[in-house]
Amino acid sequence: MFKTITLEKWSDFVSALMEKGPLFAPVKGEKSVDFRRIEDPSVVTLDFYNTALSPKFVFFPPSEDLIRYRLVKNAAESVPVPIEAPPSVILGVRPCDAKSFEIMDRHFLGAGVIDPYWKQRRDQTTVIGYAFDPRTPPDPADFYSALGIRAADPAGSDILMIKRDGDLLLKSVTEKGEALLRDLSPAGGSAEDERAFDEILAQGNDLRSRFLEIQDAEIAGKLSAIFEDKAFWEKAAEACIGCGICTFVCPTCYCFDISDETLFNEGARKRFWDACMFTDFTLEASGHNPRPKIFQRYRQKVCHKYAYHVRKYGCISCVGCGRCIRACPVNIDIFSVVENALKW
Ligand code: SF4
Ligand code: SF4
Numbered sequence: 266m267f268k269t270i271t272l273e274k275w276s277d278f279v280s281a282l283m284e285k286g287p288l289f290a291p292v293k294g295e296k297s298v299d300f301r302r303i304e305d306p307s308v309v310t311l312d313f314y315n316t317a318l319s320p321k322f323v324f325f326p327p328s329e330d331l332i333r334y335r336l337v338k339n340a341a342e343s344v345p346v347p348i349e350a351p352p353s354v355i356l357g358v359r360p361c362d363a364k365s366f367e368i369m370d371r372h373f374l375g376a377g378v379i380d381p382y383w384k385q386r387r388d389q390t391t392v393i394g395y396a397f398d399p400r401t402p403p404d405p406a407d408f409y410s411a412l413g414i415r416a417a418d419p420a421g422s423d424i425l426m427i428k429r430d431g432d433l434l435l436k437s438v439t440e441k442g443e444a445l446l447r448d449l450s451p452a453g454g455s456a457e458d459e460r461a462f463d464e465i466l467a468q469g470n471d472l473r474s475r476f477l478e479i480q481d482a483e484i485a486g487k488l489s490a491i492f493e494d495k496a497f498w499e500k501a502a503e504a505c506i507g508c509g510i511c512t513f514v515c516p517t518c519y520c521f522d523i524s525d526e527t528l529f530n531e532g533a534r535k536r537f538w539d540a541c542m543f544t545d546f547t548l549e550a551s552g553h554n555p556r557p558k559i560f561q562r563y564r565q566k567v568c569h570k571y572a573y574h575v576r577k578y579g580c581i582s583c584v585g586c587g588r589c590i591r592a593c594p595v596n597i598d599i600f601s602v603v604e605n606a607l608k609w
Pocket of ligand 2 (some may be wrong): 488504505509510513542592594595
């Protein structure tokens with residue numbers, strides 16, 4: 266299904282989406298644009314390159330109560346917290362981020378144990394992708410095309426949206442997207458608009474964010490071969506301060522920890538984001554830490570994404586969104602590390 270919406274009707278379109286259930290969309294903040302739960306359609310913006318944080322929090326919140334409990338004499342009473350997963354929409358997801366959902370599915374749904382929190386929210390959420398403008402050069406940190414993702418790639422979206430001067434062109438990609446688009450006004454779009462949509466999509470196929478094409482098997486093999494090469498990894502992580510920002514902004518980082526927080530005999534078992542760049546991520550109860558040095562933790566991060574993930578799930582766990590590069594306080598560039606590894 267294909268539809269054209271004029272930008273004048275944008276606010277009506279957002280309002281119609283809000284009637285379907287919780288809507289998450291880009292909102293301009295003080296320093297960046299980020300996805301928020303929308304209460305007022307006028308705050309949604311399409312005027313951004315990409316958000317500072319990824320939209321993964323819709324499926325995988327930074328912190329979440331799994332069980333609430335009360336400690337009573339010699340025992341505990343506990344109740345599981347019901348999973349909140351109403352039918353929802355995420356609007357304005359860039360193609361690299363839409364692709365990240367598919368990569369995360371492999372871990373949360375395909376590893377032998379299905380994560381019910383991720384699954385229920387994924388099942389209930391419709392993703393409206395938002396193509397990069399192929400006439401605008403990519404941000405220098407981006408390298409999504411090096412990983413085979415294109416500027417107007419529909420993969421991972423249920424509907425793909427393309428902004429063209431005074432209007433928005435929307436085309437369904439999945440049945441879920443088709444069902445949502447069918448329900449929204451206006452009735453359709455012209456054949457000419459649909460041709461324009463396909464042309465912009467083709468232009469997006471030609472846009473390159475960086476010029477190397479990274480091959481999954483090649484980089485996985487190379488990283489395994491240089492795993493013990495301390496000189497390479499110390500050089501790669503020389504400036505790293507272990508702040509963990511690169512993992513928190515990343516759409517494909519999924520490590521979490523679970524711990525109990527108790528106050529006055531009541532509390533909650535929580536799941537929250539964790540990061541392999543933190544000193545105590547691998548700290549064992551004995552006091553032993555198998556990755557005490559920063560270069561070992563940075564090596565883990567790169568090898569997990571570019572080698573272990575390829576071996577376990579058949580794909581690289583990075584979409585080249587460039588967030589970790591833009592956010593790193595010491596300008597470490599994971600693409601350059603991977604490029605240098607291939608040449609090492
Ligand atoms: S590793 Fe960096 S470039 Fe790759 S998906 Fe994560 S934040 Fe984006
Ligand atoms: S953001 Fe940069 S400095 Fe911070 S942990 Fe990541 S690579 Fe290291």
